[in-house]
Amino acid sequence: MNKPICNVHIHTFNVQYVPERFVGKITPRLQRHSNSFGLKRVLRLLSRTPWLRKYAAFLKVGLKASQHKIFHDLRENEGYPTGTRFVVLPINFKYMGAGNIDGLSYEQQLLDLTKVTASAKGTLLPFVFTDPRMGSAEENRDFVKMYIEEKGFKGIKLYPALGYYPYDPRLELVYKYAEKNNLPIMTHCSSTGVYYKDPDNIPVDFTNPETFNKQQIDPFTKKPRNYLFPFKPLRFRKKKYLEKYADNFLNPVNYTDVLERFKELKICFAHFGLDNDQYKGKIKLPWHDNIKTLMKKYKNVYTDISYSLHYEKVRNKFAGYMTDDEINNKILYGTDYFMTMQEQKSAKTEGELFQKTQTAFGRNFLKIAQANIDNYLTSEFYEY
């Protein structure tokens, strides 16, 4: 019997788990006071304004009452075949410098996710998010271990743009544990997304970070590796600069420290290193090509096509990679629901995106949504 397909990249957290300035200063007002005007009216108003439309789409899902509701609606209403599995990626927003989380803590997010998982009959595969700032190397490892071994979480989620480098020494033991147990890691790798937002509190290790495995040569440029980034405090005060600075955290080159130490580490670079500005040709980051290089060099480096797949051209480009034997076993199907609701040009709904991706990949769709994911997710604790 064929194994079910899987979407390897979705989110189910709602506004209860995000900090005050998650999508700008309007978040807490929308969160707390949207009832003042009526939710539908607020969303309708936002939808009319082009630059706010994506927030409206995000809020439409994000304001749903619970993770259970978000997951249930996705599973039941978007045309996925019965039994489809979904990797749910929680995120701890506590350290992103976007204010307090007035609603529910990250621990509560995981607890609620555990409860939804328990009722989802094997269709929800939760990952545990970790951030080096949550504790010491040992504490971070133990935290991950507890969720993997006791709560049935299937992998680990990283999001460096929130303000840390993936080679942070406080993550070393997490990687060691993950490699030993063949656990999958999913890391955000696209210039688009949330990022560290506090211009008044820039930690020293942003510009002078420590690493547990310093690389002398940048494998992509073949030049000496530079860990020091120009520190211009005044420029940090500009939001745009902080957003750009987050690219330093996300750069795939950072993972060479990690992968050179943990060569068997199973890690998936989400979004294939692409973002909106690159689709539009506004900027050219080499991340996409860097990821391909890493996929070829390291046995267990994967990528997913989430979010990026909403662009038809990119979707077709990805489908073209299926002829490349060096990487076609390492491309995974994921959509980044419900973040993709911000992009409605080529598909208005998750279901439509799913259909269009199937069409673009043809018979190879099963490879990216089933066989490749089987390899990626199977670990010492879970057999897909």
Next chain:
Amino acid sequence: MNIPIIIETALAVVTVIILLSIITSAVFELIGRYTRNRSKLLREAIGQALHDPALNKNYGELLYNHPQLKALHRTSVDKPSYVDPDTFASALTDTIIDQYETENLRCDKETNTYSIPATIEAASAIQKLESAVKEMKFTEVGTLLKSFTASADNINEVKANISGWYENFMDRVTGWYTRDTQKRLVLVGFLVAAALNVDLINITSQIYKDAEIREELVTIGMALEVGDLACDSINTSQCDSLKTDKELVKKINDKYKQLSKTGLSIGWSKADFKTLNAGGIIGNYLRLLFGWLLTAIALSRGAPFWFNVLSSLINLRSSGKVKKKTNSQ
């Protein structure tokens, strides 16, 4: 100085203030329907009382996710403005037990299924609740929750303890709301005074000079009953939420008509603007603004306060009449 006329003038002025206070309260309530002040305050208060960052638990927020409270919402973000003590107690105990059970959920590696240990599964509600609070750290919320179970023998007693605490807590919240409301009522009162052009100085002068208007207002004042004041904004009773917007608008209209019929110079006419512009614009406008401000301050005390004043004035007036009568005998 004619004392009875002064008392009657005061009585008539207070009557006007009461009628305007009722209008202000209705306007305040209408605004409240859209700004959801009451539900926001309730949510904030419950959130504050039950939020414990040290426990990484925000029972206030979790409580609002409970089906019993969700049933009181109109939409997922539209929170209730009133939660009765029994519902609160029941939802809180359920939430704590549910959290405890979820924390103890374990995944079986072989079957990938979740279950809670049999000992917890078999335990009674009070046992689960006691275990849950026992595991809590020593924090303010933890101590509060422990106090509910400490003296209880069964779950109903725990709920009764929570209900009792919640009722006391809500008394305090009502106090906060009242203070908050009074501040907002000054603003709403000012808007009402401006919209209806009610200048307290001008009106007092008119009532003092015009016996017919004075008598008419005294008659209205004497006929006012406590029932007319029910659901006043200051007294945050639940009955407010039962009124429809239409009923509130009708209430505003009725009271306005009642006032207009007395012949009192309220509302706006072209003549008012001419008078205002005629003699020294700044002086007239400043005097008018001052009059409105006085009206607003008076209205911010709320109808119940002025109703007490009215009762005292009625007693004073009656005793004066009796005394006069006795003297004449």
